[in-house]
Amino acid sequence: MSFLTSSNHPTVAEGDTVMIYIDYSTILAAQIDLSAKQSVIHTKKGPVSLKNLIGHRYGTKLTCKSGYVQILQPTPELWTKTLPFRTQILYLPDISMIVMHLDLKPGSLVGESGTGSGSLSHAIARTVAPSGHLYTFDYHDVRVQQARKEVVQHGLEDIITVQLADVYENGYGTLENHLDAVMLDLPMPWLAIPHAKKALKKGGSRVGSFSPCIEQVQRTCEELKKHGFSDLVTLECLMRPLEVKVMNMNSWQPPEVRAAGVDGDRRPKTPFSQISFSTAIIPKEVPGHSGFLTFASLF
Amino acid sequence: MTSEASASLIQDGARVIFQRKDWSKEATVGAGKSLVISKLKIKTDEVIGLPYGTLVELNKQTGKFDRVEAVEEDDFADIEFGEAGGDNRNLVDTGTAQGLSTGEIAELKISGVKGMELINNIVQNSSTFGDRQEYGKEKYVAKKKEKHIYRFRILRPTLRLACDVYSSMKVNKINHIRVDTLAIMLSLSNIQAGSKVLVVDGVQGLLLAAAMERTGGTGKIVHVHPGPQPIIPAYDLFGFPDSWTDTIHHLSIDNLEVVSSHVEILPKGEESMETDGASSDGPVEPPLKKRKLNALQTASANYMKENTMDALIMASRHHPKSILLFLLPFLSLSKNFVVHCAYREPLVDTFQALRGLGSVLRICLNDTALRYYQVLPSRTHPENSMSGSGGFLLSGTTVEKGAAAVVEKEQESVPEDGKEEE
Numbered sequence A: 001m002s003f004l005t006s007s008n009h010p011t012v013a014e015g016d017t018v019m020i021y022i023d024y025s026t027i028l029a030a031q032i033d034l035s036a037k038q039s040v041i042h043t044k045k046g047p048v049s050l051k052n053l054i055g056h057r058y059g060t061k062l063t064c065k066s067g068y069v070q071i072l073q074p075t076p077e078l079w080t081k082t083l084p085f086r087t088q089i090l091y092l093p094d095i096s097m098i099v100m101h102l103d104l105k106p107g108s109l110v111g112e113s114g115t116g117s118g119s120l121s122h123a124i125a126r127t128v129a130p131s132g133h134l135y136t137f138d139y140h141d142v143r144v145q146q147a148r149k150e151v152v153q154h155g156l157e158d159i160i161t162v163q164l165a166d167v168y169e170n171g172y173g174t175l176e177n178h179l180d181a182v183m184l185d186l187p188m189p190w191l192a193i194p195h196a197k198k199a200l201k202k203g204g205s206r207v208g209s210f211s212p213c214i215e216q217v218q219r220t221c222e223e224l225k226k227h228g229f230s231d232l233v234t235l236e237c238l239m240r241p242l243e244v245k246v247m248n249m250n251s252w253q254p255p256e257v258r259a260a261g262v263d264g265d266r267r268p269k270t271p272f273s274q275i276s277f278s279t280a281i282i283p284k285e286v287p288g289h290s291g292f293l294t295f296a297s298l299f
Numbered sequence B: 001m002t003s004e005a006s007a008s009l010i011q012d013g014a015r016v017i018f019q020r021k022d023w024s025k026e027a028t029v030g031a032g033k034s035l036v037i038s039k040l041k042i043k044t045d046e047v048i049g050l051p052y053g054t055l056v057e058l059n060k061q062t063g064k065f066d067r068v069e070a071v072e073e074d075d076f077a078d079i080e081f082g083e084a085g086g087d088n089r090n091l092v093d094t095g096t097a098q099g100l101s102t103g104e105i106a107e108l109k110i111s112g113v114k115g116m117e118l119i120n121n122i123v124q125n126s127s128t129f130g131d132r133q134e135y136g137k138e139k140y141v142a143k144k145k146e147k148h149i150y151r152f153r154i155l156r157p158t159l160r161l162a163c164d165v166y167s168s169m170k171v172n173k174i175n176h177i178r179v180d181t182l183a184i185m186l187s188l189s190n191i192q193a194g195s196k197v198l199v200v201d202g203v204q205g206l207l208l209a210a211a212m213e214r215t216g217g218t219g220k221i222v223h224v225h226p227g228p229q230p231i232i233p234a235y236d237l238f239g240f241p242d243s244w245t246d247t248i249h250h251l252s253i254d255n256l257e258v259v260s261s262h263v264e265i266l267p268k269g270e271e272s273m274e275t276d277g278a279s280s281d282g283p284v285e286p287p288l289k290k291r292k293l294n295a296l297q298t299a300s301a302n303y304m305k306e307n308t309m310d311a312l313i314m315a316s317r318h319h320p321k322s323i324l325l326f327l328l329p330f331l332s333l334s335k336n337f338v339v340h341c342a343y344r345e346p347l348v349d350t351f352q353a354l355r356g357l358g359s360v361l362r363i364c365l366n367d368t369a370l371r372y373y374q375v376l377p378s379r380t381h382p383e384n385s386m387s388g389s390g391g392f393l394l395s396g397t398t399v400e401k402g403a404a405a406v407v408e409k410e411q412e413s414v415p416e417d418g419k420e421e422e
């Protein structure tokens, strides 16, 4: 019930989605639902009883059998990290660029296809709420059901409408000249472009498309131009985490420095002394590619 | 005319963006207002009443903008070339390759031949053009285009376009924040309608504008700014409604200490009172420091003393560590902060300070890369130059600073109130 800050309350309540921080690499999402059968989550810090979270402040530490866990307010970013996967999903850097490049803000009316696992949908909903709306479409029945359930659990039912439809065939339902932006994350985005054009307002609305392969981008761009979209840009955005560490290196001392000794009294036994420094290390493996983002305007 | 329709027309006094493919500029348009592009002063009267999104071209004779029909910008990159891989073995740079003299080009321009047409003329008259290799051709056309086309689209300001404006000419003024770093800051900070946001902005008001755009005037913003007065051209370029601007509390960084509980704020009062104001308030508890503030700064400080905030974003010329540590207690629990810095060392330093606090979780230091692509049939490749850095981002989440380690030990011997299960 608490994805939007405006409906946040400081303590955990029935109906909330909570984020349980276990450690640096593990965060779990849980629904506080007293009627549900499964009310205990087993973590490496020990079992956590969801019922007992009620009434505790968000941000608080809770002791478990072997250590403690921390309870956090849900955010779209944490949801992306914890959601049950149904499809490939979009992650923070691409999601952020999409929200920015589609010019989204409170009040925007947005179309999305496909819904997939709803990773992007949550970030869009957060930004367009409370007066905007997201119409999201997927042709996969089970994914649509699941997304609808989550929308209600997360208190976003006034912001998100999930619809079952094949957008290649049927486009964006009855939406015509209505949307400020449309986002495509589909295997063949070019097939959705004529439909997106119909659903978009004229006079500066935005369209975006995410595709892993350059051949898809090529076709998408051709189709966008063919349908009169302008100001096309294609870009790739990557984020790499840096690891902050104190490192040591041996420093070789030239003979004259050694001869002088430390404070003039004792000569060091080896020609080496240690220098330590704080640094931000680039991990050995970093994300190299997620997909290409293409954006265009419709005037 | 419906209000929606008239809202899509450029009004007198509107804040707009003049956008070119590689370059954008902000301006206020209206009667008697002009704008300077390439040292030319251009009247903007003409654009009033045009719909947003209109393409205009600078007419150098009249010093005004002419409305032009939308032709596909990329067309002209498309027309002249076949596939990549032209042969340049016969290319000799003789300096005479351009068949049109400078005078002739000028004449064409005077005769009113416009942008696209002009380029095509030049391209057709360049004897070496067909011989140039693909890469060379693109560069050649790009150069010609840069020189001859003064075509702009007039747009309503958005965060994306504001980033364009700053990245095309004054990126150092915004500490090298890039569209992607700003975008990620806005995600990680979870700013949204209704948020109470603490903004430390040493970047011309760009962060302030971002917070305002995403709260839509429905939140509260405390804006900590360098210098005695906020200087925020990047905020001003949006032309936000006054009612939105009223949701901002400005607080100079010079006065930041007043929000601490150790400082008592004294009203500045009338000018004549100023000197005896401090002395008249004789004996108070010694640890209380006193500061005189004007009414607005006092209101900002009091707001901070009385409220906890939902998000903290910061991009400043000041070293971030002490400011961040000072401001973190003003965030509610389980809220997020993001700090941008052009350099990584100050953030490494700050990261280490946070790690020891116990009141911050998920401390992350990131950098980002942004690469643009040219997408054309058979000639798709990354752009030849890219931005080297958009700066670094340090983010984290506030949590309760409990002595959990101790609790945990007790926990093992004393089975407790059932916070933990079986």
Ligand SMILES: C[S@@+](CC[C@H](N)C(=O)[O-])C[C@H]1O[C@@H](n2cnc3c(N)ncnc32)[C@H](O)[C@@H]1O
Pocket (backbone or CB within 6 Å): A087, A088, A089, A090, A113, A114, A115, A116, A117, A118, A119, A120, A121, A137, A138, A139, A140, A143, A165, A166, A167, A168, A169, A185, A186, A187
């Ligand atoms: C990669 S997923 C989208 C992931 C989503 N952006 C996210 O962040 O969770 C692609 C989705 O598009 C849906 N899809 C594919 N073709 C479609 C079509 N023609 N109409 C509607 N949905 C379609 C698939 O069912 C799938 O769920």
